[in-house]
Amino acid sequence: MGEGGDAExxxxxxxxxxxxxxxxxxxxxxxxxxxxxxxxWWLVEFLGSFWATIWVVELGIVLILAPHILxxxxxxxxxxxxxxxxxxxxxxxxxxxxxxxxxxxxxxxSQSEHRDHPIPLYVAARQPLLHPILRPVVAAWWLAHFAxxxxxxxxMERIAPMDLPILSLFLFWCAFMxxxxxxxxxxxxxxxxxxxxxxxxxxxxxxxxVIAGLVWTWTAHQSRGRGH
Numbered sequence: 683m684g685e686g687g688d689a690e691x692x693x694x695x696x697x698x699x700x701x702x703x704x705x706x707x708x709x710x711x712x713x714x715x716x717x718x719x720x721x722x723w724w725l726v727e728f729l730g731s732f733w734a735t736i737w738v739v740e741l742g743i744v745l746i747l748a749p750h751i752l753x754x755x756x757x758x759x760x761x762x763x764x765x766x767x768x769x770x771x772x773x774x775x776x777x778x779x780x781x782x783x784x785x786x787x788x789x790x791x792s793q794s795e796h797r798d799h800p801i802p803l804y805v806a807a808r809q810p811l812l813h814p815i816l817r818p819v820v821a822a823w824w825l826a827h828f829a830x831x832x833x834x835x836x837x838m839e840r841i842a843p844m845d846l847p848i849l850s851l852f853l854f855w856c857a858f859m860x861x862x863x864x865x866x867x868x869x870x871x872x873x874x875x876x877x878x879x880x881x882x883x884x885x886x887x888x889x890x891x892v893i894a895g896l897v898w899t900w901t902a903h904q905s906r907g908r909g910h
Contacts, residue, residue, distance in 0.1 A: 745775040800881075802881075805862065812870070828863040831860040832856070836894050853892045
């Protein structure tokens with residue numbers, strides 16, 4: 683009886699260990715291929731990065747190669763900016779070379795490295811944290827990019843009228859692009875908890891941009907209707 687009881691107890695113990703080992707096996711999703719939702723989000727991030735690149739490149743073209751465009755965008759300041767000796771224009775051009783070109787390098791070299799992190803946050807984390815005296819200047823530079831991206835999203839329909847689905851998609855890209863610049867502005871100042879707070883509230887900023895763009899479009903259509 684004793685030997686039989688020991689054998690039976692050992693069999694139960696082995697069975698229990700087998701069941702526990704099953705519980706310790708990794709979930710099937712851990713080593714599986716990325717889901718369709720993951721691939722779609724990577725596509726969204728790629729297109730958002732593409733929009734940010736277009737915006738930065740266009741800014742460089744205006745500041746360095748075609749400053750006369752500023753006459754149409756900012757009539758009062760643009761007339762001064764077209765003069766070769768204008769210090770403001772060349773100061774902005776130098777800032778573009780020092781800040782925007784490294785930004786583009788970080789942005790596109792991060793595309794294959796950021797799989798576990800959102801691309802705006804990952805690229806911003808790679809931004810050098812400069813001397814405290816220089817940080818406000820860099821933050822103001824990225825805030826200007828953020829404001830310009832928001833203004834573009836809100837007013838683009840008046841520049842180039844488009845259907846509502848295309849407009850909504852365009853507003854979404856502008857919102858994603860503005861997130862990249864906004865988080866860059868914050869990380870230029872600090873790497874503390876403020877970065878996480880701003881990042882967690884980005885959804886409200888995106889929603890506000892989309893709503894503002896749609897309202898702006900609606901008022902534009904109303905004013906056109908009254909004009910006719």
